[in-house]
Amino acid sequence: MGRLKVSLRNGIFVESGSTTYALDPRGAVKADYTFVSHAHLDHLQQGAKNGSTILASEETCLLAKARGINIPYGPPDKVEGSLLLDSGHILGARAICIEDELLYTGDAAGRSRAFLGKCKTKKARVLITESTFGTRNYIFPPISDVVKDVNRTIGMMFDKGRPVVLMGYALGKSQILSHLFSSWSPLYLHEEVNKMSEVYRGCGIPLKKGRPIPQDLDELKRSPWVMVTPVMSYRNALIKRLKKECDAAIIAFSGWAADPGYRYSIGADFAFPVSDHCDYQELLELVREVSPELVYTTHGFTEEFAADLRKEGFDAKPLDGHQATLADY
Numbered sequence: 671m672g673r674l675k676v677s678l679r680n681g682i683f684v685e686s687g688s689t690t691y692a693l694d695p696r697g698a699v700k701a702d703y704t705f706v707s708h709a710h711l712d713h714l715q716q717g718a719k720n721g722s723t724i725l726a727s728e729e730t731c732l733l734a735k736a737r738g739i740n741i742p743y744g745p746p747d748k749v750e751g752s753l754l755l756d757s758g759h760i761l762g763a764r765a766i767c768i769e770d771e772l773l774y775t776g777d778a779a780g781r782s783r784a785f786l787g788k789c790k791t792k793k794a795r796v797l798i799t800e801s802t803f804g805t806r807n808y809i810f811p812p813i814s815d816v817v818k819d820v821n822r823t824i825g826m827m828f829d830k831g832r833p834v835v836l837m838g839y840a841l842g843k844s845q846i847l848s849h850l851f852s853s854w855s856p857l858y859l860h861e862e863v864n865k866m867s868e869v870y871r872g873c874g875i876p877l878k879k880g881r882p883i884p885q886d887l888d889e890l891k892r893s894p895w896v897m898v899t900p901v902m903s904y905r906n907a908l909i910k911r912l913k914k915e916c917d918a919a920i921i922a923f924s925g926w927a928a929d930p931g932y933r934y935s936i937g938a939d940f941a942f943p944v945s946d947h948c949d950y951q952e953l954l955e956l957v958r959e960v961s962p963e964l965v966y967t968t969h970g971f972t973e974e975f976a977a978d979l980r981k982e983g984f985d986a987k988p989l990d991g992h993q994a995t996l997a998d999y
């Protein structure tokens with residue numbers, strides 16, 4: 671069994687014998703392999719430095735390119751010593767298993783929704799798991815219940831002649847929303863959403879081609895419609911106009927919508943907890959599936975989730991900012 675060492679160097683740094691891995695580095699780090707889990711901006715570094723070989727899915731490279739960041743796609747999903755697993759978070763998102771000993775989830779989904787599945791896992795001795803929603807108040811309802819509620823809400827709005835804006839992150843959530851609510855028409859897509867959806871379509875995901883938002887809102891005043899946009903606050907100029915001139919109802923989608931205050935903070939009329947991350951229960955299930963000897967938590971409620979895992983009998987500690995306390999594995 672090889673010796674693994676986990677530390678922090680501009681992100682997570684793993685040494686496995688003489689082979690080094692930078693996991694989602696936030697800047698240039700010298701390593702044999704640089705793993706880019708997915709194409710959200712907080713996980714993209716500006717290309718590989720010092721001859722590092724990139725480990726990322728082809729979809730991640732295509733999405734990054736569409737966002738103006740060049741990640742050279744070269745190796746297959748599997749190179750010697752490591753294995754990439756679909757993490758279900760957004761198109762192309764991957765977890766990585768190193769030497770059959772360490773699993774790093776990146777951002778991970780806990781359930782199937784639309785065309786994406788949940789994070790695939792593998793038994794590992796050391797687990798580095800995300801903990802974005804790592805406290806017990808973040809439990810999301812089943813997707814099928816949310817879809818029913820949202821369709822009922824859109825129907826009610828349409829009956830009153832009111833159009834509906836569906837808001838979610840431009841990359842990931844918006845494409846899920848476009849797919850889940852594609853039966854409504856006409857469907858308008860915000861430019862930023864459509865740019866990302868084009869990459870999804872190119873990768874074979876059947877997303878309806880919506881109409882672009884017209885400059886002149888007159889076309890939007892005649893009858894109800896559905897529009898998918900990035901998350902924008904009530905102070906955004908477009909949102910203000912859509913509310914004032916079209917009486918549009920704003921529906922926001924986020925895991926944070928489990929907080930009653932979320933809807934008010936962005937000024938939405940409705941908010942539904944739909945997330946591309948695991949909820950608290952799904953995080954626990956993920957850890958049990960991997961059955962690790964040691965868990966590091968990263969992102970979000972790292973301290974809280976590690977504490978709950980310890981109560982379950984796992985050796986768990988937050989990774990972020992605790993470099994000095996890290997031991998060799």
Ligand SMILES: [Zn+2]
Pocket residue numbers: 708710759777
């Ligand atoms: Zn992400």
